[in-house]
Amino acid sequence: MSEVGAAEERGILGSIKPYLEKESLAAFFLGVSSGFPFALLAATLTTRLAQDGIEKSTVTAFTLVFLSYNFKWLWAWIVDSVKLPVIGRLGLRVSWMLVAGLLVIAAVFNLALADPKQDIAWVAIAAIMLGAAGATFDIIIDAYRIETLKPYQLGVGSGMSQYGWRIGAAGAGALALVVAARTDWSIAYMACSVFALPAMLTALILGEPPRHRPPAERTTIPQKVRAIADPFIEFLGRNGGLLVLLFILVHKIGDTLANLTFRLLFEDLGYTNDEIAIYDVGVGFWALIVGVFVGGVLYAKLGLKKSVLIALILMAISNLSFAALAAAGHSNIGMAAAIGFENFASVYGGVVVVAYFSALCDLRFTAAQYALISAGASIVGRLLTGTTAGALIEGVGYVNFYLLTTVLALPGIVLFWWMMRTGLVDQAMGTAGKEDGAEEREVFD
Numbered sequence: 422m423s424e425v426g427a428a429e430e431r432g433i434l435g436s437i438k439p440y441l442e443k444e445s446l447a448a449f450f451l452g453v454s455s456g457f458p459f460a461l462l463a464a465t466l467t468t469r470l471a472q473d474g475i476e477k478s479t480v481t482a483f484t485l486v487f488l489s490y491n492f493k494w495l496w497a498w499i500v501d502s503v504k505l506p507v508i509g510r511l512g513l514r515v516s517w518m519l520v521a522g523l524l525v526i527a528a529v530f531n532l533a534l535a536d537p538k539q540d541i542a543w544v545a546i547a548a549i550m551l552g553a554a555g556a557t558f559d560i561i562i563d564a565y566r567i568e569t570l571k572p573y574q575l576g577v578g579s580g581m582s583q584y585g586w587r588i589g590a591a592g593a594g595a596l597a598l599v600v601a602a603r604t605d606w607s608i609a610y611m612a613c614s615v616f617a618l619p620a621m622l623t624a625l626i627l628g629e630p631p632r633h634r635p636p637a638e639r640t641t642i643p644q645k646v647r648a649i650a651d652p653f654i655e656f657l658g659r660n661g662g663l664l665v666l667l668f669i670l671v672h673k674i675g676d677t678l679a680n681l682t683f684r685l686l687f688e689d690l691g692y693t694n695d696e697i698a699i700y701d702v703g704v705g706f707w708a709l710i711v712g713v714f715v716g717g718v719l720y721a722k723l724g725l726k727k728s729v730l731i732a733l734i735l736m737a738i739s740n741l742s743f744a745a746l747a748a749a750g751h752s753n754i755g756m757a758a759a760i761g762f763e764n765f766a767s768v769y770g771g772v773v774v775v776a777y778f779s780a781l782c783d784l785r786f787t788a789a790q791y792a793l794i795s796a797g798a799s800i801v802g803r804l805l806t807g808t809t810a811g812a813l814i815e816g817v818g819y820v821n822f823y824l825l826t827t828v829l830a831l832p833g834i835v836l837f838w839w840m841m842r843t844g845l846v847d848q849a850m851g852t853a854g855k856e857d858g859a860e861e862r863e864v865f866d
Contacts, residue, residue: 439574442574442577443627444569444570444571444578445574445577446581447569447623448570449582449584449585450585450622451562451585451619451620453586453620454562454585454589454616454619454620455563456586456589457589457592457617458554458555459487459490460590461529461594461610462483462487462551462555463590464683466532466548467684468598468684468688469606480811483545483548485804486545486548487552488800488804489555490552490555490559490796491796491797492556493792493795493796494792494793497560497789497793500561500788501648501652501787501788504516512628513629514565515624515625518562518620521558522620522621524557525551525614526614528551529613529614530610531550531551532547532550533607533611534547535547560791563791566582567782568633568784568787568853572853572854575779575853576725579771579775580776582771582775583713583772583775584709584713587706587709591705593613593616594702597609597613598694598695598697598698599698633784634784651785651786652785652789653793655785655790656781659851660849661849664840665781665840666797668840669794670798670801671836672798672833672836673802674801674829674832675736675740675802675826676736676830677799677801678810679740679823680767681802681810682822683701686743686746687701690746690751691751696756700753700757701760704760705764706764708764709765711765712765712766712771713768713772719731719769719773720773720776725780726846729773730834731773732770732774733834734834735765736766738762739767741823741824742762742763743819744820744821744824745759747818747819778791781851781853782852784851785852
């Protein structure tokens, strides 16, 4: 073999090898379990309600159940510091993973038994319960992932997590559609509960994450109050902490607003369940595979900051593709193209943005701080979707709605660019992204 050929082979193997490390594979399986509750509450529940004849304003109002994810920071400190009785002997992170997984399974079965035609209130309560259980599952999954990955693995690990998340969401969504078309929605939801198992089994097999720092013993009331406040005081006390929080709040408004309305567009354009499963889920799956790989490669080649800026631009542009689909009407090729580009942009963005958000955490407060970060990343978009999206679509139409979501993505792009120029991106990093000074420069240059 020539030297050039050998170098190319080493380059290819070198690009693939990080994805096969046990920490990266663990991040993948954690992502699978993290993605499925979201899918059951988002696209799948939207489709179920729409097919049952529920009006659009009510359907979009159901997106408010995602506020459980946005307020999970209120109880994330419990996952960080409270040792569970009996099962706690397995370790703080492992025991919480098992308990949260069982709560999600129970909540899925509860939602499965609710009938929108007979009792929409029960469906709403069941959805809220699944949202709360899924948010708690997310808290422990994110903490476990961040504390398992080494600093140099954050990019690839975040990519594998996003890959798993998309597969969990797409798999649960496709399974629900196919089973519901052949049986009913109750059986479809129950079948999807199996997606909780990968994270639970991962925690049992790997045990406690190596970078987990056990919480300090807190016995008095003032100490317990500090357990709640310290993660937020530490984060906001950093140089640039407030601007980073502002970026977290605004960077995904347009993307969230658009993503939570796609299934309404598909229903109004007359797509069948099988067409949605093939073009939305099927084509989207291959696009996310490419997006994960490209995200990992560009993260390594360009560094975190440039990669994040590119991701923000791509996610803004992806909303335009749905404006084009809405203007074109029912088109399988158009749907495949729009979903393909959106999934590529979102999952590429997921790789680098999640890596950035993970690196912002202080390892003493991983669960609480990442809960705050991930909750803030979508709260504004979800509030707007739940309160105004349905009315906006009915008032201005799908084309203008998706053009508006593109404009709403611009402030996040400008703010991150300015943070790069002023050095605030580096100054606000947490210990999760640091091993020593050289490691910090290598990862974030």
